[in-house]
Amino acid sequence: MGFVRVLESKDVTEGHPVLVVVDNTEVAIFRVGKDVFAIDDLCSHAEASLSEGDQHGHTVECPRHGGRFDIRTGKAKHFPAFSPVRTFPTKVESDVIFVNVDPD
Ligand code: FES
Numbered sequence: 001m002g003f004v005r006v007l008e009s010k011d012v013t014e015g016h017p018v019l020v021v022v023d024n025t026e027v028a029i030f031r032v033g034k035d036v037f038a039i040d041d042l043c044s045h046a047e048a049s050l051s052e053g054d055q056h057g058h059t060v061e062c063p064r065h066g067g068r069f070d071i072r073t074g075k076a077k078h079f080p081a082f083s084p085v086r087t088f089p090t091k092v093e094s095d096v097i098f099v100n101v102d103p104d
Pocket of ligand 1 (some may be wrong): 005043045062063064066080083
C-alpha cells in the first residue's frame with residue numbers, strides 16, 4: 001500500500017497524539033519537535049487506546065494501567081506492559097503527514 005496521507009502537519013502537536021485509521025489499522029500519531037512517530041493505537045497489554053495516553057517526550061503512558069512505551073521503537077518500558085507495539089514509518093512532505101502501515 002505504501003505511504004498514505006493521514007493528517008496535516010499542524011494537526012499533531014507534541015503531547016496531543018492523534019488516532020488515525022489506515023487500511024483498517026488504528027494508528028496513534030505523535031510529534032516530538034519536528035519528528036513524527038506512528039505506533040499501534042492498541043496497547044499490547046489489554047484494550048486501551050494509546051492515542052488517549054499521556055505523552056512525555058518519546059514515551060507514552062497507557063491510560064488504562066500505566067504501561068509505558070517508547071514511541072520510537074515500540075518497546076514496552078514499564079509494567080504491566082511487556083510486549084512491544086508495532087511502529088510504522090512516517091514522513092512529512094509539504095506539511096502533510098504520511099504513514100506506511102505495510103512497509104514490507
Ligand atoms: S491496557 Fe495498557 S497497560 Fe494495561
